[in-house]
Amino acid sequence: MPFPTERPRRLRRTPAIRRLVAQTRLHPADLVLPMFVKESLTQPQALQSMPGVVQHTRDSLKAAAVEAVAAGVGGLMIFGIPTERDAVGSAATEPDGILNLALADLAAEVGGDTVLMADLCLDEFTDHGHCGVLRADGAVDNDATLQRYRDMAVAQSAAGADLVGTSGMMDGQVGAVRAALDAVGATDTGVFAYGAKYASAFYGPFREAVDSALVGDRRSYQQDPANRTEARREVALDIAEGADLVMVKPAMSYLDILADIAGDPAVTVPVAAYQISGEYAMIEAAAANGWIDRDRAVFESLTSIKRAGAQIVLTYWAVEVAQRLRGGQEW
Template sequence: MTDHPPTAATPFDVPRPAVRPRRLRRTPALRRLVAETRVSGADLVLPMFVKEGLTEPAPVPSMPGVLQHTRDSLRKAAREAVEAGVGGLMLFAVPAQKDAEGSGATDPGGALNTAVADLVAEVGDATTVMADLCLDEFTDHGHCGVLAADGSVDNDATLDRYAAMAVALAEAGTHLVGPSGMMDGQVRAVRTALDAAGHTGVGVLAYAAKYASAFFGPFRDAVDSSLTGDRRTYQMDPANGAEALREVALDVAEGADAVMVKPALSYLDVVRRTADAVDVPVAAYQVSGEYAMVEAAAARGWIERDRAIAETLTSIRRAGASIILTYWAVEAARELS
């Protein structure tokens, strides 16, 4: 005897399932109850751009909804992010003047250091103020370090600049610095400089596995990049996964308090492997191109925007990231609350 006799509509003796996973998908409440992965506003970090000399916020053409801020609009946006429940702010600056050494990066009155001080004064410890520690926004050649005579990026000379930049950012009041240039030894140089200057409480969020990605394109609009050529001699080859674990291990050994994989969506396998390999927090950066693709497709009616945003954030969290940098941070935090 079968558990369900055949009928005219089902002339075959098709066995019926004894286990039915669909039972737990029947209602929105059930799906929420059994969800394995949850994203909260506290997991999200909002990247923000401030541009020296602006009198009004300026839209970034390739990133709908993202602005280059004035100092005043930056403070206002920071307050709004805190009220939404965002876990942190990552600050980038666009200076009015650039030079070969990126001297604006270490100027206490420069665009980034004054903006960090503004945010710390505005929001205090209500959120985590982070600053990107790199020279690319400040150099007239657009590379992440100083150049040698042959035009290549001089790794060790760049470490000296990163050390000075770390101290300047710490003195401005940042809670975390984010060395992102992928120079060998950058975390040790930054940690050593911070400690020697008495800033032992300032943390290091290391961009440990940062790939030479096509998805960074719109970001260059956001920071008015001066880059010619590419960064493939120092950022990672997208073909390599095991190498990322080596980079991560080096950064942890050098004193990183947390590590980052960038970009996120094309490297979810690297996020997962990193999370399995380390005992420090793992961040992933949902970069400008990932943001722009969703916004562009949604504007054309090709995908459901809100569902796509939620799905991408959930996938990054599911892969193992406990911190997600995303341009949707404020919107998502409000929705999640």
């Protein structure tokens, strides 16, 4: 039999060759670290469902932020967990609410050295756990929720957020937030739109991370996992309303959606993807049971998200990965 004339394996032969011809590369600045700060804590509290992730105190949040910045991580996305919750999420807009205090802490500690992002959603602050204000029949009132989002955006901007992350999937949320920011002169504060956010089962561990009070689900406002083309419509609306960046969430189960958005010539803003809690927990759990090589799985999962088109990746491994990349360690 004739020997092959084409030998693609030549370009896979050594680590040095593979590095030279790699088409997809991770960089620390591509990564954003999601962080949780809880008002009632006096010391950090580990999350059982997300090994290595904690709910922070204000002091430990500052220390962890300094570590992340030193590692070269590109940004921080902050979630707040208040002591008191009510039907409209009042703590989300109070200047002394935990999220706004934490943003101010970080702006003073690392402001200018990183991109400070704030989750703009009511689910952590409401006693019912939904992302908006409820009507009498229990459904989320889209337009009443937009007013709360406007107020949240102004409060987060005043506290020091560079970007506000509109994650609630209310119709018109980006336009409402942009108008509110502009009305108070906060024209430099950007809007990081969760453009395509799906009603995923993989959010499970996040419920522990924010002490979620949710009963039921969010399928009446987050996107149906069965649908693909509506993601482009959602993203197009967000860009038209003034989004500065757009995100696909979750990442790993929605790489087709991510590739659609990132490859769309009409999308002229940076595209991000969020490797969510369940995606993180699956890899950690499988590795803990000896079923997979943890380090390789972490790197492979992040590479797949970048390969699909994400310019920015939110991941709970951001600091670890950034440190190893900066150290030139092999995976």
